[in-house]
Amino acid sequence: MLAKKYASVAGQSSVIREIFEYGKKRASIVGADNVYDFSIGNPSVPAPASVNENAIRIMQTEDSCKVHGYPSAVGYDDTREAIADNLNKRFGTNYHKNNIFMTTGAAAAITFCFRALADSGVGDEIMVCAPYFPEYKCFIEGAGVKATEIQADIKDFQINFNELERKLNEHTRAIIINSPNNPTGVVYSKETLEKLASILEEASNRYGRPIYIISDEPYREIVFAGKTAPYVPHFYKNTLVCYSYSKSLSLPGERVGYIAFTDDIEDADIMLGTIGAVARELGYVGVPSLFQMVVRDCVSDTSDISVYETNKNIIYKALTDMGYSCVEPDGTFYIFPQCLEPDAEAFCKKAQQYDLLLVPSDSFSCTGHFRLSYCVPTERVERALPLFEKLIKDYRS
Ligand SMILES: Cc1ncc(COP(=O)(O)O)c(C=O)c1O
Numbered sequence: 001m002l003a004k005k006y007a008s009v010a011g012q013s014s015v016i017r018e019i020f021e022y023g024k025k026r027a028s029i030v031g032a033d034n035v036y037d038f039s040i041g042n043p044s045v046p047a048p049a050s051v052n053e054n055a056i057r058i059m060q061t062e063d064s065c066k067v068h069g070y071p072s073a074v075g076y077d078d079t080r081e082a083i084a085d086n087l088n089k090r091f092g093t094n095y096h097k098n099n100i101f102m103t104t105g106a107a108a109a110i111t112f113c114f115r116a117l118a119d120s121g122v123g124d125e126i127m128v129c130a131p132y133f134p135e136y137k138c139f140i141e142g143a144g145v146k147a148t149e150i151q152a153d154i155k156d157f158q159i160n161f162n163e164l165e166r167k168l169n170e171h172t173r174a175i176i177i178n179s180p181n182n183p184t185g186v187v188y189s190k191e192t193l194e195k196l197a198s199i200l201e202e203a204s205n206r207y208g209r210p211i212y213i214i215s216d217e218p219y220r221e222i223v224f225a226g227k228t229a230p231y232v233p234h235f236y237k238n239t240l241v242c243y244s245y246s247k248s249l250s251l252p253g254e255r256v257g258y259i260a261f262t263d264d265i266e267d268a269d270i271m272l273g274t275i276g277a278v279a280r281e282l283g284y285v286g287v288p289s290l291f292q293m294v295v296r297d298c299v300s301d302t303s304d305i306s307v308y309e310t311n312k313n314i315i316y317k318a319l320t321d322m323g324y325s326c327v328e329p330d331g332t333f334y335i336f337p338q339c340l341e342p343d344a345e346a347f348c349k350k351a352q353q354y355d356l357l358l359v360p361s362d363s364f365s366c367t368g369h370f371r372l373s374y375c376v377p378t379e380r381v382e383r384a385l386p387l388f389e390k391l392i393k394d395y396r397s
Pocket of ligand 1: 133245246
């Protein structure tokens with residue numbers, strides 16, 4: 001007999017994965033060129049040349065026992081110092097190496113935070129703002145904690161504060177936010193963050209313990225011209241930033257990211273150790289050494305992310321000209337238009353008849369929308385536009 005908790009869900013994969021797999025099968029029938037797979041958020045641009053150059057140099061010149069050896073649980077000192085310095089230059093903060101815990105991507109970072117901030121099986125809650133990255137719920141519930149959903153504010157996809165205030169209670173331990181946002185592409189404004197901070201400060205005082213913000217920021221650098229993504233710790237001291245090099249350096253397979261918190265955070269003195277205890281229990285024994293060293297040396301680089309903005313401009317204009325309704329993304333490589341019928345799954349099934357692979361919004365706990373990932377070559381976006389036109393004509397006829 002296997003563990004019931006896991007055996008009961010064995011073989012279930014995410015809707016996004018299912019669509020991705022369907023796309024591969026369909027490509028073997030009609031040809032890859034004729035399938036427009038906008039389902040998955042895998043960066044379409046290569047890592048910058050500095051990544052390979054540094055990886056080769058490090059392998060050729062640095063101590064092999066370090067390059068391929070066990071890293072310390074919190075990460076290499078020099079990598080954490082390089083990250084702290086980089087953040088301090090960009091955001092005027094005072095991070096030092098003991099404010100940084102290296103993780104295998106943002107997925108591990110947020111999982112560690114959920115477990116470090118909330119106790120299992122005692123009714124603790126973590127808030128999530130719809131629409132949200134589907135794995136949040138899996139990670140929170142896996143930690144034995146309740147995921148309390150805040151319904152989407154579909155007018156602009158900022159935070160639905162009425163609902164948030166209604167659902168905040170003495171069991172709330174943290175709220176996870178994600179800006180720039182997957183799936184909407186929206187950046188939370190300064191006003192949104194100010195209001196969130198003021199509500200959480202008041203609630204923390206009311207309940208006599210801190211309610212933390214977990215700021216999930218894998219898309220921090222992918223922000224379009226004229227927009228800026230305000231840095232969340234500037235608004236609220238009890239913030240843990242979860243970062244990843246998966247998108248900014250196009251390194252999702254290398255699994256490198258970190259958690260950052262300032263010395264002002266509540267329980268700062270035991271934060272690193274508590275996160276370390278979570279990592280230990282989950283069996284994480286550090287982050288791949290070579291790529292910690294690469295990140296140390298490429299800390300201020302990004303891949304050429306300009307194609308995402310080019311794609312956004314093309315697709316946003318074309319879809320809205322055709323009559324689709326959507327909030328313009330401020331960043332990321334996602335757009336989240338309204339479906340042409342209330343049932344998002346039915347709409348995405350219909351789109352599949354045109355070989356357009358889109359993700360229904362129900363996967364992100366929001367109805368009536370679809371997510372389109374435009375991390376694809378621009379030519380693919382352009383070639384797909386007539387199919388979106390056919391789809392809308394089909395609905396109108
Ligand atoms: C919002 C969000 N958070 C976290 C992750 C996980 O990223 P990583 O590859 O760093 O684990 C993703 C990946 O797509 C994401 O979109």
